[in-house]
Amino acid sequence: MPLPVSDYSWQQTETTVFLSLPLRGVSIRDADVFCTEDYLKVNHSPFLFEVFFYAPIDDENSKAKIGNNVIVFTLYKKEAAMWETLSVSGVDKEMRQRIREKSILQAQETAKEASEAKAAAKREDQKYALNVMMKIEEEERKRIETMKENERIKATKELEAWKEHQKTAGKPEKIQKDEKFHQQKKKIEEERKKLNNKKSLTKNVASRTLPTKGRDSENIFCEKLKEDNVPAPRTLGSIKINFTPRVFPTALRESQVAEEEEWLHKQAEARRAMNTDIPELSDLKEEEKNPEWLKDKGNKLFATENFLAAINAYNLAIRLNNKIPLLYLNRAACHLKLKNLHKAIEDSSKALELLTPPVTDNANARMKAYVRRGTAFCQLEMYVEGLLDYEAALKIDPSNKIVQNDAEKIRNIIQGTELKS
Known part of the structure; x- marks a missing residue:
């Protein structure tokens, strides 16, 4: 049942x-404000405030500021005039209900119009963006086509220039070959004339020069073929090399295994002694691999107010076995001491999940989980949620005086009759 709020103040101009x-404990996160031109409602559990305006207001331009346990409204009148009262008088229950329904329908219509306008604006933006993208793509396509055409023209010109160069460069070379051929032919004819004058030596000269010349050319050609006949390169292959895995960067032949093992052992002992982080499971002793032993160790550390070390012990125990509810319950107590309120809420909720089914044997643990979670909620100024947890704890143990007194204090804070502690 919501509690109606009648304590407010107001001032006006024309x-x-x-x-x-x-409103005590009000914040932007949990305050529900509904306003139309004729009606204003503020819902902040368990409080409810309603006002039916004396005259219409401009709900679109009006605004509210939430903070410091108060909500300040700035409401602009549609017609400049001085009001006799803030809320219209003489309104019965049925009339109020009609005003509420009318305000809800009006808000729905306004929201629908705003949604349609937003959708239309979004469509226009998409259409404009699509047109711009099409224009950009068309310009890019034209630019690419122009570049291709320019490259084609350039390549064609270069090809034509190369062909012309080949024609002009090849013609003198042909002329030189023809002149050289004519000179050789003329020289051969002169030699033949000389040979004809020496008839007795013509056959010998012919037999010694021409065949020898042919054999020398053949021998040179064969040697050239032998030089060009180079064997093909060998096929590629891969060699797989396996290295022994090592913790240290040095090679095994350069290291001293005994000293390295001693160093690793000392590092593990130092981590256990400092207890500043969660060690690796391979570094643990046999007794440290037992969650119950770790839980007892965490309890002893909690008793000495070494809460960080206790959390580390509970963390390692949860890594070994995450189904023990007392580990989460004890870690929630450590987080409460360290003001890690959100973590305390999370661990208490996890403990309640594991403490099922609710039986007599786990009643005490369930009551502690509710109280610790409720305490964390209250320290976060979430008093309604904290009161619900304390009432759940009282259902388990109705005769607990401490829990009864704390629950009563929370009720007084919610109703505004007691200051926060």
């Missing part, structure tokens, strides 16, 4: 109404 509504 165009504006200033409304101040005090």
Whole structure:
């Protein structure tokens, strides 16, 4: 049942109404404000505030500021005039219900119009963006086509220039070959004339020069073929090399195994002695691999107010076995001491999940989980949630005086009759 709020103050000018509504523990996150031109509602559990305006207001331009346990409204009147009262008088229950329904319908219509306008604006933006993208793509396509055409023209010109160069460069070379051929032919004819004058030596000269010349050419050609006949390169292959895995970067032949093993052992002992982080499971002793032993160690550290070390012990125990509810319950107590309130809520909730089914044997643990979670909620100024957890704890143990007194204090804080502690 919501609690109606009647404690408020208001001031006005001819165009504006200033409304101040005090609510303990109110914040932007959990305050529900609904406003139309005729009706204003504020819902902050368990409080409810309603007002039916004396005259219409401009709900679109009006605004509210939430903070410091108060909500301040700045409401602009649609017509400049001084109001006799803030809320219209003489309104029965049925009339109020009609005003509420009318305000809800009006808000729905306004939200629908805003949604349609937003959707239309979004469509226009998408259409404009699509047109711009099409234009950009068309310009890019034209630019690429122009580049291709320019490259084609350039390549064609270069090819034509190369062909012309080949024609002009090849013609003198042909002429030189022809002249050299004519000179050789003329020389051969002169030699033949000389040979004809020496008839007795013609056959010998012919037999010694021409065949010898042919054999020398053949021998040179064969040697050239032998030089060009180079064997093909060998096929590629891969060699797989396996290295022995090592913790240290040095090679095994350069290291001293005994000294390295001693160093690793000392590092593991130092981590256990410092207890500043969670060690690796391979570094643990046999007794340290037992979750119950770790839980007892965490309890002893908690008793000496070494809460960080106790959390580390519980963390390692949870790594070994995450189904023990007392580990989460004890770690929640450590987080409460260290003001890690969100972690305390999370661990208490996990403990309650594991403490099922609710039986007599786990009643004490369930009550502690509710109390610790409720304490964390209250320290976060979430008093309604904290009160629910304390009431759940009282259902388990109704005769617990300490829990009863704390629950009563939380109720007084919610109702505003007691200051926060």
